[in-house]
Amino acid sequence: MSVEQQDERTIRCLVAKVGLDGHDRGAHVIARALRDAGFEVIYSGLHRSPDEVVQAAVQEDVDVVGISILSGAHKTLVPRILDGLREYDAFDDRLVLVGGIVPDDDQPELRDLGVDEIFGPGASMEEMIRYIREQAPER
Amino acid sequence: MSDLVDDLLAGKHSALARVITKIENRSPGYREVVSALHEHTGHAEVIGVTGSPGAGKSTLVDKVAARLREDGDTVGVIAIDPSSPYSGGAVLGDRIRMASNAGDMDVFFRSMSARGSLGGLSTATTDAVTALDAFGKDYVIVETVGAGQNEVDIVRTADTVAVLVPPGSGDDVQMLKAGILEIGDVFVVNKADLDGADRTVQQLREMLQGRSTAGHHGASGAEMAEVAGTADDGGDAGEETDAWEPPIVETVANRGEGVEDFLAALDDHGDYLDRTGGREQQARDRFAAEIRTLLREDANSLLAAELDRQGGIESAVDDVLARETDPYTVVDEVLAPLRDSLDDPSDPRE
Numbered sequence: 001m002s003v004e005q006q007d008e009r010t011i012r013c014l015v016a017k018v019g020l021d022g023h024d025r026g027a028h029v030i031a032r033a034l035r036d037a038g039f040e041v042i043y044s045g046l047h048r049s050p051d052e053v054v055q056a057a058v059q060e061d062v063d064v065v066g067i068s069i070l071s072g073a074h075k076t077l078v079p080r081i082l083d084g085l086r087e088y089d090a091f092d093d094r095l096v097l098v099g100g101i102v103p104d105d106d107q108p109e110l111r112d113l114g115v116d117e118i119f120g121p122g123a124s125m126e127e128m129i130r131y132i133r134e135q136a137p138e139r
Numbered sequence: 140m141s142d143l144v145d146d147l148l149a150g151k152h153s154a155l156a157r158v159i160t161k162i163e164n165r166s167p168g169y170r171e172v173v174s175a176l177h178e179h180t181g182h183a184e185v186i187g188v189t190g191s192p193g194a195g196k197s198t199l200v201d202k203v204a205a206r207l208r209e210d211g212d213t214v215g216v217i218a219i220d221p222s223s224p225y226s227g228g229a230v231l232g233d234r235i236r237m238a239s240n241a242g243d244m245d246v247f248f249r250s251m252s253a254r255g256s257l258g259g260l261s262t263a264t265t266d267a268v269t270a271l272d273a274f275g276k277d278y279v280i281v282e283t284v285g286a287g288q289n290e291v292d293i294v295r296t297a298d299t300v301a302v303l304v305p306p307g308s309g310d311d312v313q314m315l316k317a318g319i320l321e322i323g324d325v326f327v328v329n330k331a332d333l334d335g336a337d338r339t340v341q342q343l344r345e346m347l348q349g350r351s352t353a354g355h356h357g358a359s360g361a362e363m364a365e366v367a368g369t370a371d372d373g374g375d376a377g378e379e380t381d382a383w384e385p386p387i388v389e390t391v392a393n394r395g396e397g398v399e400d401f402l403a404a405l406d407d408h409g410d411y412l413d414r415t416g417g418r419e420q421q422a423r424d425r426f427a428a429e430i431r432t433l434l435r436e437d438a439n440s441l442l443a444a445e446l447d448r449q450g451g452i453e454s455a456v457d458d459v460l461a462r463e464t465d466p467y468t469v470v471d472e473v474l475a476p477l478r479d480s481l482d483d484p485s486d487p488r489e
Contacts, residue, residue, distance in 0.1 A: 009164040010228075010252075035228035040252050045235035051242035056234060059247050061156035088244075090153045139157075 011136050013064040016044040016053045018081070021071035030066065030099065033125040039064075039132070050077055054084030057094065063136045069100040074110065082114045093137045099123075144175045147274055152244055155274050159249055162266040173266045179273035181422075183215070186405060187294030188282045189319065190303030195329040196282050197236035199303065199392035199401070204246045205239035206398050207278055214240075215271030216248045217264060219283040219293060229253075233282065247271065261292040262436065265429060268296060291322060296425060298418065299408045301325045301401070304343060307335030320346060323385055325404045331389035331397065343387050383411050446473050 015031045017024055024046055031041045042060050044053065057065045065085070069077060078098060085091040091114065098110060099119045107118050116135065119128055143161075146154030158176075161169040188196050197218065204214040218233035231250035240246040249267065253260055264281060271279045283293050294300050302323035326347070328340050386404045390397030412418035446452055449472065458464045 009166065012160075031230050035230050038228045040228060041230045042234055042250055043230055043232050045232075045238075049242060055242055055244060056248075058152050058244075059156055059249055060234075061153070061160040088153050089151070090156075139160075 009139075010038070010040050011064065011132065012040045012042065012060060012062040013066055013132070014042050014044065014053070014057050014060060014062040015066045015068065016048055016056065017046050017068050018048050018050060018053055018077045019069065019071055019073045020047065021069060021073075022046060023070045024068075026070070026099070027068045030068070030125070030128070034129065034132075037129045037133075050080035050084060053081050054088065054090075057081075057085060058088045058090045062094065063139075064095045064097060064132055066097045066099060069098065069102075072101065074098060074100070074102055075106060078110055078115060079113055093139055095132065095135055095137065097128075097132075141175070144172055147176070147270065148179060150275065152247070155247065155270060156249070158270045159251075159267050162263050162270065163251060165263075169266075173269055176269050176273040180269050181272070183268075183272040183276050183279045184299075184405075184409060185268055185272075185279045185281065185297045187297030187300040188280060188303065189284065189291075189294045189300065189322075190327075190329075191305070192284055194303040194305045195390075195392045196284075196303055197233045199327065199329060199390060199398070200280050200282050201237045201239045202392055202395050202398045203402065204237075204278075204280065206402060208240065208243060208246060212277035213245045213275065214247070215268075215274070215276035215279045216246065217251060217267050217271070217279070217281045218248065219251045219253070219260070219264065219281070247274070247276065261296070262429075262432060264293050265296050291319070294322060295428075298412060298421060299324045299405050301327055301405070303327045303329050304339060305330050306333050306339040324383065324408045325401070326385055326387045327390055327397075327401060328387060329390045329392050332391050336389065340387055340389065347385055347387070381411075381415050383408065442473065442477075445476065449473055 013034050015027050015034070017027050027043070031043050034041045042056060042062060044056055048056075053065070053067065056062075065081070067078060067081060082091065082096065085094065085096070095116045096114060097117050097119060098115050102110065102118050102120060110118060117131060143154050143158060147158055158169075158172055160166075161172060188200055190196050200216055200218075204216060207214050216237075218231070220229060220231045220233060229252040231252055233250055234248060237246070237248050240248070251260075251263065251267070268279050268281065281293060281297055300322050302319055302325070304326060306328055326343055328336055328343065330336070331340075386407070388397055388400045388404050390401055392398070409418075412421065446455070449455075455464075455469045459466055459469065
């Protein structure tokens, strides 16, 4: 082993907007806050398909897949992303977070499917950053 | 660890992604991985794309990747974003422009940040290109802002370097004078539908003529070199007589205009490299530079450790400040074990 190798690593997060949802102010705020927390943030841009989110999550080898949905289509879109991650063997060592508007009744179902945490309106950035720092999987 | 190499060679996308992560983090074992991959490389065409922020690099790369995919080629893209590492974090946005290849896993797009690492970025990029090459990508495109020595070093790892210039800004042509002009094999005036594009092409042409006057013998030179190239694969002799004249291509990347011309220019340069033996020479230069860089980095960290063992930099500085010793003597003392083991006859202490 060489002496130059180092143990510390930078946490990488994908902030993704999926589906027909043009509201990206929240995603921008989150991207900036995560950056300021010292994370590397890959921002997907608007109107991404689940396939694109999977492609980005796999190729960028992110620790955290953050999905922002305000359109109400989470029950369709999120399972497709989770399936895609599993297909590419990129599910187990990744946190999957959903942000936006998810009714309480839908939350257990998403968690059962493999979503690690859901951050709704009113969730603080500190809370989210702390969660990521604590829960980001060891690799 | 060797599983990771096997998985990558077997074409597993997540393994390729993880290898690049290890390379970026320089995490334990990354050197062994890159070493193991080396023998599987040498097949990819490596293209560097550089230019000022907003020149349209990502958009052009997106269109080029899509076009290459139509021909059945696979593509790897490394987009380096040196935008100031703020608190160590960064927002990497180049991916937004990759709309033409949405969901196509055979375009492997990876964002890398500068991370303020000490000159390690070009090493990391070289290693990431190795990973994509070993994975079997036909083309690897390295995209970075062309500002500063670091970025120049990065694009130098490419077989062909394309420099993008947006029209209408004197500043961008000024930038070319600061070291970018020399490294460009193909120049692209992107956003060629904007006012001032013609003038930018004109300015570029004048500057490039200034660059290629030395050692250029006109049109017949190419044929002469072709003969010389087949007789002698050394490359050096061929390059003297058959100087490459960088073409200027006009594109409107967001509409896909000029992408064919750009690809043709890249092909021309590839043919030129094959014809003149330049490709082999470039590879030799590249590996020589890589060996030197690794030697320097590794020797540096060994020496830093030795300095620590001998009391650390601060205590050495204290002594120098108190005029008890001087910088040369400190260096001689730190290097003494190395000199002894190498048995250097030029030891100044003797």
